[in-house]
Amino acid sequence: xxxxxxxxxxxxxxxxxxxxxxxxxxxxxxxxxxxxxxxxxxxxxxxxxxxxxxxxxxxxxxxxxxxxxxxxxxxxxxxxxxxxxxxxxxxxxxxxxxxxxxxxxxxxxxxxxxxxxxxxxxxxxxxxxxxxxxxxxxxxxxxxxxxxxxxxxxxxxxxxxxxxxxxxxxxxxxxxxxxxxxxxxxxxxxxxxxxxxxxxxxxxxxxxxxxxxxxxxxxxxxxxxxxxxxxxxxxxxxxxxx
Numbered sequence: 001x002x003x004x005x006x007x008x009x010x011x012x013x014x015x016x017x018x019x020x021x022x023x024x025x026x027x028x029x030x031x032x033x034x035x036x037x038x039x040x041x042x043x044x045x046x047x048x049x050x051x052x053x054x055x056x057x058x059x060x061x062x063x064x065x066x067x068x069x070x071x072x073x074x075x076x077x078x079x080x081x082x083x084x085x086x087x088x089x090x091x092x093x094x095x096x097x098x099x100x101x102x103x104x105x106x107x108x109x110x111x112x113x114x115x116x117x118x119x120x121x122x123x124x125x126x127x128x129x130x131x132x133x134x135x136x137x138x139x140x141x142x143x144x145x146x147x148x149x150x151x152x153x154x155x156x157x158x159x160x161x162x163x164x165x166x167x168x169x170x171x172x173x174x175x176x177x178x179x180x181x182x183x184x185x186x187x188x189x190x191x192x193x194x195x196x197x198x199x200x201x202x203x204x205x206x207x208x209x210x211x212x213x214x215x216x217x218x219x220x221x222x223x224x225x226x227x228x229x230x231x232x233x234x235x236x237x238x239x240x241x242x
Contacts, residue, residue, distance in 0.1 A: 014219065051163075074114050076201060091107055098143070214237050
């Protein structure tokens with residue numbers, strides 16, 4: 001019986017990471033209604049479900065009105081990142097069901113985002129200068145927040161939803177997959193937080209979820225057969241620390 005051929009060996013590997021960053025904007029009111037915004041310092045300690053109204057809940061007859069200040073802050077962030085600012089943008093409905101989404105859809109930007117391609121320079125882990133390309137930055141509204149407790153817990157033994165965060169202006173910044181070292185990802189995240197807080201776009205309180213990072217990770221593997229293999233992309237959701 002013929003011996004089976006050996007499995008290909010990995011000669012080298014390279015990390016590939018792209019980032020999605022969600023920035024809660026510190027406007028006084030929410031994205032499409034005049035109800036107070038929980039991401040503004042004046043409302044940090046609001047009781048659960050105190051900052052809701054017919055627009056947040058999408059009750060019949062309640063129509064959204066865009067928050068101009070949220071657009072202005074998004075443009076400031078885009079300019080700080082060297083992005084192309086669009087003179088034309090559209091709103092789209094992203095339809096899905098989840099308990100923290102009272103509308104059953106999220107108002108977002110898909111085809112025509114507010115901010116187009118840009119770039120940000122960082123000092124890489126080896127001391128060199130690295131250019132991180134920004135694919136886009138689009139404005140949308142945040143969802144609510146779920147609280148979970150296992151059966152037999154001391155408080156509510158189940159899941160509760162707080163809609164205070166629902167409708168908060170949210171700027172999503174998407175990079176190209178330009179990272180190949182975890183230290184560079186951390187440097188980028190820290191510098192982006194510094195930029196966004198300096199221009200007053202967000203309070204940047206990580207424990208409150210004002211900035212949430214979602215790395216998209218895969219590997220490029222070079223085999224001894226000369227074949228290059230790219231592993232599937234894995235997305236890690238809602239990191240709020242460095």
